[in-house]
Amino acid sequence: MRKTLNLRGPLLLALALTAAVVGARAEDALTLGISEGTSGGLDHAQAIAKYQGLADTIGKSIKRKVQVVFVREFDQLEEGMATGRLDLVMARPSDYPARGVAKHGYKFVVSARPDGNCLIVVRKDSPYKTLDDAKGKRWVFPETASYMTKFCTAELRDRGIVLAKENVKYVREQAAITFFLDNKFADVGGIASYSGPAKSLDKSGFRVLHKSIPQPYFPLVAGKRVSEPEVAKIQVALTAMGTAPEDVAVLKSVGVQGFDAGRQERLEQLLTWLGAK
Incomplete structure (x- = not known):
């Protein structure tokens, strides 16, 4: 008996994500691409629940809506940066945001604390x-x-x-x-x-x-639709997160202790360090 693949679920999900991104752009909102690497076991709905608080904090700082898009595959993450479809990217492993900065015109924003080793x-x-x-x-x-x-x-x-x-x-x-x-x-x-x-x-x-020596962990980088003044405002907002209940809730949800804006040079040097002979 001939089997027919059921593509309805994946197709609907792809259409929904496309519509979300298109809708966000129509409102001049930003897309925050999240990748947890191969160790992450989230689906798209769980990713939104986990990271939307962070997206809201970013959006509040620059008065723009920020919508979470979960990126499971590394090829999609690379393509999203190459085309600029992802306005903000927060990803581990850290070499992907590093490539975003080195090859695709992204700007360093912050990395998570503590560093990775x-x-x-x-x-x-x-x-x-x-x-x-x-x-x-x-x-x-x-x-x-x-x-x-x-x-x-x-x-x-x-x-x-x-x-x-x-x-x-x-x-x-x-x-x-x-x-x-x-x-x-x-x-x-x-x-x-x-x-x-x-x-x-x-x-x-x-x-x-x-x-080992420390290297930036879970960096956040920003694409061309995020201006330099907006990057500065996001940095101020994220590095200032502290003991306020709403801050604690966001940091706990994301699974980090805080954010550091002082790792730009190390992120820029990361690819060279990894590939040095």
Whole structure:
């Protein structure tokens, strides 16, 4: 029996998103593209609920409506920046906003606090005390194309360890890294400081062997339809967020401690650092 694909749901969603963006532009509103990377498990409705408070804070600061658009696929995120369809982009991994600035004419606005780090972790009972102790051992990292593996690779390169010369296993999910360590399939692993496994290392029986230099986390960048004076107003509004109940609610919803406007130079240098030999 011949099967027919049901495209009604995805097609309706695509049409709804297109209509939303078109409608927003008709009102001179802005679109805020949100990407949580491969670790995010949200759908579009959940993303709106999670980030609309932030969008409202941004919009209030410049007296323009800001509408959330959830971007699940990296190709769509890149295309949205290349075409300028996304007026504001807040994304992890951070190399996408960095490319927005470097290649697509976007302006840095803020990054989230705290910064992001690569954590080199081992079991609590591991005899290793320094990175030098880990040379020649069994390493485990996320898949080679992932941002955090590129991040950790650059950090280790600067510390004299070339992963291409090490015994490395690559896995799809960061949660698998602690599984490999726990079951002694690997000796040393690399994870993101903002990942799920990183939040429960001590309780899970692991410790940090090395913490990388900090890099901007979850940056917000602005496209051509957001003027320089508007960028400045957004920066003031977001960096001033504090203990007021409405601020606390927004920050908690987004999952950050606050925002920092002083990471522009580091974001601009990020791509070079990641790709340096």
